[in-house]
Amino acid sequence: MDGLPRQVMAEIQRLERTRSYLFPGAVVRAVLRWQEYAREPARRRWAYDSDADPHGECCGDPLYERERLAGVEQALSRRAARALRAVLAEADARWDR
Secondary structure (H helix, E strand, O other), X not given: OOOOXXXXXXXXXXXXXXXXXXXXXXXXXXXXXXXHHHHOOOHHHOOOOHHHOOOOXXXXXXXXXXXXXXXXXXXXXXXXXHHHHHHHHHHHXXXXX
């Protein structure tokens, strides 16, 4: 993933192997989905309702993916969490607008 040092990626990969709520590539997938969603102009119109979820089956719920990333941040070391937050900062800023 662009913007993350190899040591941080190694820590994330260890987490993905040892946590039951993750799988290999889960964090990268979540980051990419969150960034893509934050760039969409109609992002606020996206329904947080599983019956109305246009993305859930194929692409994942972007709001759930961001929640997952918050959990990953808590499980990482301070240094690694700070690096992950830096990668997420632009998408988070777009969401907060």
